[in-house]
Every structure is written in structure tokens, then in C-alpha cells.
Amino acid sequence: MVMFTLRRFLQLIPVFFGATLLVYFLVFATPGDPIAALSGGKPMAPAVQAALRAQYNLDQPFWIQYGLYLKNLVTLNLGQTFSGQDVSAVIGRAYPVTARLAFMALAIEAIFGVLFGVIAGLRKGKLFDATVLVASLVVIAVPTFVLGFVLQLVIGVQLGWARPTVSGAAPWNELILPALVLGLVSLAYVIRLTRASISENMNADYVRTATAKGLSRGRVVLVHILRNSLIPVVTFLGADLGSLMGGAIVTEGIFNVPGVGNLLYKAILKGESATVVAVVGILVIVFVVANLVVDLLYAWLDPRIRYV
């Protein structure tokens, strides 16, 4: 187990370089000149353009640009944004907010997803099951930018139950509404995954055995069925944590959350490679760690799965 974990951390190194190289190239390959766009369509003196290009190494060929980036990275210098701020400071502000939001969304997905999924799976084809199905269809078919907008209008403005937007410090309580919107689509996945697993395992031999032994239904469901049904759910949640940590452009935009999603989106549009690469670099680390945790959970959920 220790070796397994250690090996996984060693794999981080090639993954990190692979991802940053790829994303650096993608930003490099986006059409348009980031410096010309800085002027906003107004004229810009050619000498000013040349000076700015040199400042961001944009006058260099791709490999030199990437090399210079890596060189700075060694000294923990993540570069600067076009507005002259340190990328490390910008990311340092945005990531804690996104992490809070991601954590809450994941908690909503996990708790309600599993709960509703279990009930729907146990009462397959009954009213509750059908209601959950219809509700998740709405969530799937109506895009977040509509759902978030409507929820904000109704709950935030018309009913006044919550602040419609998140204030500067992004405290936990103000993040409930955005986290709910963010978690809803994935909630549909978790519910259906749990439901499928539960209904599949309900007929398993060990369940019959457990029931036959006279165990209470609650214990059978919780200890026997649920534990054996969680692997796909845990897999999904692990992957979802990654995409949540990547930030949520729409939800953050609607609720004005100063998180990674908008930061990344604006940086992509502007062609600000330093920011994009830093965000993706961190994301890759999050993914690898999240997947490691998921793999270790497999072994805990199902003792037949062993890692050496």
C-alpha cells in the first residue's frame, strides 16, 4: 500500500510536465495576438507592442517560451498576468474560494445523491423513483446558465431567502445556493448510479443470506447492499471533484464568485498562458491525488481489491 502510494506520487512528475506542456501549446496555438487585444481596438504604438511582447516572451519561439516558463517555475515564479500581477497571488486568492465551493457541491452530491439513489433503488418503479427521474431530467435538460439564473431570481431576489450573489470574502453560508446549482447536474448522475448499483445488488446472494439470517432491513441495506454498491459512485465523485476544482465558469459568473472558473476563462480568452498553465498544473495534481484516494477507497469498500 505504501509502495503503491509512493509510486503514484512519482507518476505525478511526468503527468505534470505532460499536462503543462500540452496546455502551454494549446494556449500558444489559439488564434489571435494577445498584445494587440490589450489595446481594446484602439491604436497602440508599435514600440509599445514590441516592448510588451518581449516582457511576456511572446516574441520567442514556442520551445524557448516553455523553457523559460519551466526555468521560472523552478524558482517558484509562476509568471505575471497581463495586468502585472503575480500569477501565484491571483491563484492564491481564487483557489480557496473554489475549493470551498467544490467541497460543498461535492457534499451535496454525495449526501443527497446517495440518499435519493438508495431510496429510488429500493423502491424501483414506485412513485419516488419516478419523481426523482423526472426531477433529474429537468436538471439535465435545462442548462446551468438558465437554472442558476432562475434560482437566483426566485430565491435570491423575489423570495429574499438568500443573498443573490456572493460577497467578497465568499463565506460558507453564501455559497450554499451556488453549490446547489453546481452540484445539481452531478447529483443526477450520483442518484442514477446509486440506484442502479442498489437494484443490482439487492438480488445478490449475500443479501439473501443476510436477510435469511434475520438481519434488520436497515442493516442489510446500509452495511451489505450500500457498501457493495458504492464503487461506481465513489469513482464518479472522485472524477467530479477534479472538474469542480477546475472552477465553474457559469455558476461563478451568475453568483459572482471570485473563483478559479472565471479566472481561467478570462485567461483563456486573453491568451494569458501563465495563468492557464498554473491553473491546469494545479488541477492535474488534484486529479492524481483524488484518483489515488478513490483507488484506496476501492480496497476499503471491497477487500478483494488489493494493491501491491
Next chain:
Amino acid sequence: MSENLTPETDLTKPVIPAAARQGKTSSRAIVHFVAPLEETPLAAIDNVDESEAPLSLWADAWRNLRRQPLFIISAILIVLVLVVAFLPQLFANVDPTSCTLNDSSAGPRGGHPMGFTLQGCDVYSRMIYGTRASLMVGVFTTLGVLVFGGIMGALAGYYGGWVDAILARLGDVFFALPLILGAIVMMQLPAFRDNRSVWTVVLTLVIFGWPQIARITRGAVIENRNADFVTAAKALGLSRFNALVRHVLPNSLAPIIVVASISLGTFIVAEATLSFLGIGLPDTVMSWGNDIAAAQPQVRNNPGVLLWPAAALSVTVLSFIMLGDALRDALDPKARKR
């Protein structure tokens, strides 16, 4: 399917008589009663005609599927959606591209049952004509990620070790890349620049969407690769690879089917997102996603324009979810009601 090896009961605990535990016991409490042979399933098993060739898992599933009402309903719906997609002119006789601001946001009237969009286009006609592109994006992207992600995930989970290390980490790299960035670059490739089509969108979504299915498949395969039936099959001389294809994968399909059937809907919505950002379908291609995105600013005053394509999307997703459910039940011999 899988057997739990953890000890179930605490043997040190005194056994409490069933009557004393009333309320906590299972409703299917042990009844000491032996059924006559003809009432047990054993009779059916004994009746099997052994001269007949054994049914494969798939043939068995098909036989079971045909009889399920869930399958029949979903199949009818899907056929209907397919017909609309291929022959939209049968269902709508108003040109969806002839729009005039004179009709901007107008309500329903004769020949225009669902009213008009902000640009004055007929909502019903656009919904009908938008079916093709939306369905193509949903179905082909789902197929693409299923095939590509499925293979990657199955190999990674089954073989483990360095295969897993390479394939799973490759998935991590792709999962971390922002879809928008990838799409902006993809649209610039010489092959797509001037003839952007549904396929461009499908390819983009597949390239940046496969890791999710890969992870789900990998998890399911890891869960099953050590199961008794796999060990048994291998003991009977089946090669490692054949055991994966014939036994592990079919038994790992449940979560894959669930995720794929929902993904179909989210891919259709994802197309809306890309189109809205100018990196998806061109405006000349009609799609539900395009129309949903365009209707967003008017949702307070004219929600119908948004709700109709969203409803069409829901029905399509619903039919695929139901199909997925039916298929899953059919593939799981234990869940079958005899």
C-alpha cells in the same frame, strides 16, 4: 454478483429469538416450510432442453428485453425522435430560417403553435429541425466516448500495473485540460476552420470527454476482475484477454450504461455551451442547444421559447435513460424477474 467475504454476523452475540426482535426483523422472516417441487424454480431448470445450444449472455438479454414494457416504450420514443431527425419536413411546414422581427417574441397563433423567438423564427419548426444536429451530437459523442474511454478504462483497470499507470494518467492529463481552450484550438485546425459541422463538435467533445467514462469503466473492471466467475473462467482455460471481454466487461456494464445514458443529454447541452461561445455549431445549423442558449436572456418574459427545445431534449434523454435501464436489467441475470 459479487460475494461479500466480510463476516456478516457477530457469532459471540447471543441469538435472540425472532419474536423478541419484532419490528427490527426483515419482513421476509424465515418460514419453515418446504414447497412442493412443482412450485419451485427448480422444476423450470430441470425442464431445460439440453440438446439446444446454450444461449449467450447477449441472446439471453435480447430475449428478455423484447418482453419489457420499459424497453418497448423507450424504443418507440427513440424511433420517433429518429424519424423527426431524418425527415423533419414531415412534421413542420414552416421554414425555420425565415425569420422577421415583425414576429419578434410573438405568442402562438394559427400555424405557429409555440409562438416565435426573439428573432421572429417559428419555435415549433426550429424545435423539429433542430432534432437532427442535437441527436447527432448526443449519440455520436456518447458512442465515441464509450468506445474510446471504454477501451482505455477496461485495459487500465484489468491489467493494472504500468498499463494502468500510463492510461489512467493520460486520462488525468486530458481531464485537466479546459474544454473551452481545447475547442478554440480545435476549431482553428485547417480541416475544421471553414467547414465547421456537427462532426467538429463531436470530435472535440470526445477528445475532452473520454476520461470520465474511462474512469468509470476502470473502477467497474477493478471491482470485477477478481470475482469468482472470472477466476472460474480462467481456471477453465480461458485466456486473460478473453476473460476480460467475455466475463469482466459484460458484468461491469451497469455503471457505464447509467453514465452514458445521462451523458447523452449533457453532451447535447454542452453543444449549446460551445455554440454560445462561438466555438460550436455555426448559426446556420439549427440545434436545441443553440436555441436554448439564445433564449436565456428572455427567460423572464418569454419562457416558452426556452422550454420547448428543453422539453424535446428531456424526452430524448428520458427515452435513452429508459433504454439504458432496460438494457441493464436485461444484462443482469439476477435482477430478472422469473
Next chain:
Amino acid sequence: MRYSRTSKALGLAAVLAMSITACGGTSGGNNTSAAANTSKAITANGTEPQNPLLPANTNEVGGGRVMDLIFSGLVSYDVHGKTVNELAQSITTTDSQHYTIKIKSGQTFSDGTPITAKNFVDAWNYGAAAKNAQLNSYFFAPIKGYDKVSADKSTLDTMEGLKVVDDTTFTVDLTAPESDFPLALGYTAFYPMPESAYKDIKAYGQNPVGDGPYKLAPGGWKHDTSITLIPNDKYQGPNKPKNGGVTFTLYSSPDAAYTDVQSDNLDVLDQVPPSGLQNFKTDFKGRFVNQAYAGNATMTIPSYLPEFKGEAGQMRRQAISMSIDRQQIIDKIFYGNKKVATEFTSPVLDGYDANLPGSDVLKYNPTKAKELWAAADKISPWPAGKVFTITSNIDGAGNKEYITAMANQIATTLGIKAQLNPIATFKESRNLINSKKLTGASRAGWQADYPSLQDFLGPLYGTGAGSNDGDYSSPAFDAKLKEGLAAKSVDEGNKIFNQAQEILLKDLPVIPLWYQAVQGVWSNNVTNVEFGWNGVPLYYNITAK
């Protein structure tokens, strides 16, 4: 699932727009209501400044809003766009080329150091020098010596056209006469910087010391979250704050800000989002404004397109202009919140003339449009199957809808195919325009830097001018422009500029569509909200209840 989140181009404040302050002269009197509380701060919407807060490096609204409150220049513009002297005692010239500027004595920066002539000269030299890479450097282009300091790899840092005479006097020599040069002096680029700024310009850009009605609160710039300004007690000008400070809450989308004003979490919003255009008058009864400001929307048809060359090209441009029913688009897409354009500038400017000869070409006239198009086809036929495209970046909200509507109108009237050519990012669309690779028309527009007709004409249609995206070139127009700039007074110049516009109305290098209007709303917690000539609220006049 990760796709559904990566949606919609919320955010990205319209980079194109540049704002300048409304440090207006009307001091408004003391007619504050009984409940008013002049020590209470107000909140307003803003966006994260895209550059350090340096006068010559601030070229977009996010930074401009703040700069124009923490700095004041030689002149300022009142609520109607009239230029009034602020720090300047006098600006004199005899030939519109050599100016002598005297500044009022006894004025200080917010840190107490006096404002001298040298502060202006140094700041302008700093802004112009290529080695400092300031985005607004081209504003100093009229000054003699600019060509040397702005040359590639130049290490020079002073322009010969600027000379300090004494503590309160300096002279400016231009390379050619420019009668509207004094009008420009209220623009952000021309603000002074204190001596201390140059010691560590990077730190100064994060925490600037200015001379405006407000100053940055200690640690007031919380990036991506808020910018807090407090009154500057050293300020002696006409725009004394009537509130206890302004906090800009930074939004990535105006939709979010709109809901915040609705629930009184935000006091002032100067940009109603497209989703609110239909409802804001009922959502905010008696708490909204809808007025024109110095900006317009146009469509550029580049002169390098083969179909739009020569006489046939001119007829086609006129036909397209007449096939657009501007009023209908305004009514249906913008819910009536704009005004049809009748020329190339803006109605809030001095010298504006709504009835220039030849402005009929901007009126909807489908019959005439069809005739002109047919006549052009006789000279050189429109290629069969050719689609008339209108290129626009769609990463800012609200462009897609009106361009689609316009394309539909053009297609219906002229019987050709017309459609929007959406471009994902602003930088890509800029690239297409700058490298002259457009294959059709493109969306354009202009927002004034300072209230002058010339600012809407020279930079856009002069031969080789910096923002002449369509490569328009007309010797007659250039001559009129030069004549207007050499005029003895601004009024006289405006008459000549309007004659220059008559040439544009014949050639139609761009097709004017409508004048921009600002839709602003405010909360129940504030009163006395007024918007200036440039669509920016007069923040210093707002009082809290």
C-alpha cells in the same frame, strides 16, 4: 457534466469600451434631502482593472472608473460634456499649435505634496516613452518629439515639445495645429503623477497617489473583489464628494450586479444586462436612468473587399445601409433603449447636427435599397451564392442578437444570404481586423475618450489612422479634417468636421447604426444619482439615505 458548466460568455467586461470621468463642473448646490447622510459610503459596480492604475496605462472602463475619481486633470468635463478648467488656470494659444498652460497654485496631491508643472511634464514624458510600454502612449502623438521617444527600442525619455517654464507654467509644442487639443486634456492619460511615483512605479500602480476627489483607502484594492475609495481631504476642486466614499464591487457579469441592486446589496449599477432591458423600468420604478452617452455602434465594410470597391461598392454599401430597419431592431432587440444614428458621432457632443445633408442614406428604404443593389449588380455582379457575413467577437454579451437580426433584414430586403460570423475571442477578431483578413463586414463602435467630434472622425477614418479598420482613404476627407484641426476655435472646427461628415455619408466607410444609451439603476439606499455625458455615474454627487 463538466461541459454544462463551462458555459456562456458571462464576464469579460467589454474590453473595447474606454471610459473617462465625469468630473463635471456643476457642483449641484446643497439640495441634499433631509435624510441624506454625507458621511455614509456608497457601493457601485465595477470590474477588475486590467492594468496597473497608471494614468497612461489605463485604457478600459474597469480601471478608468477608478482613475477618474482618484485623479483630476488640467480640465474636466461637466455633466453635458462641456470642458471646464480644473487644475488649469489657463490654456492659451494663438495658432492651435503652441500652447502655454498655467496651473492653479496651492493644489496638492492626496499625500500633501504640491502639484507643479513638472509633475505634468514628467508624467506625459513617462507615458510617451516606448521603454515604459504604456498602452495610452499614442495620445501623446501630437506632441513634438513623440516620434523619437516612441521609436522602437528608443531609450529617450523626454519629448522636446514639453518645457517647464516655472513651478506653475509649462509649454506644449505640437507637430501640427490641433484646435481640439485642450479638449483632450481631461482624459486619463494626461493626469499628473507625483515625484514619488517614479521611485517604484510598480508599487505606485497598485497604490496610486492622485489628486482627485477620492483616494484609495489603505489596502483598498482587493483584487477581483472590491476597490474602496475614501474622500480626499486635500481636494479643492468643484467635485467634492457628497458621500463618505465609494466602494466598487467587482463583478464578472452585469446580470449578477443587477440582482444585487434589486435586493439592495449594491447601490448603483451603470449597465443593465440584456436580460434586464425589458424589465428594468418596472423593476426599479423611479430609480432608473436611460440616456444617450458619447458612443455609437457601426458596421465596418472594409474597402479592400473586391465586391465593395469602386462605384458598385459605394452603391452596395448604401443599399445595405438602407436595408436595415434600425428602429425595428432597437424596438425589438433593445426594447427601445437606443436612438437611431443619423451621422457618425454622438448627439451629446457640441457641434452635433442631426440633419446633415445626405443623411437619408441612413434611413430604412427597402425599395431604394433594392434599386441600388440591382444597379450595382449591373456594373459588377454579386458572386452567385456569396454570403454577406458580419464578423463579431461574441465573448461580450449582447452582440449576437442584433447582428443576427440585422443579417436577417439585409437578407430579406436584398435577396442575398447574410449571416453572423461569430468569433470566439476578442483577440482573434482583432487579429482578423488588424491583418486585413476580413471577408465581410465587421461589428464596430466607438466610445469617446473626450467630448469632441474630431475624436469620432480622425482616429477612425483618416488615411492610415490607428483605428481605421476598413482602410478608408479619401483625400477630400483628410483635407477637411486638417482644416478643422487648424481652425481658430472649437466651434469653427466643428462646422468643418460636419462638412467632412458629409463626405463620409456619401462613401459610407462604416454604416452608422445607433447611438448608445446608458441604462442605469440604483437601490433604495441612495439618492441624487446622475449620469454624465460618457454614461458614467457622477459618483461624487450620490448621497446615501
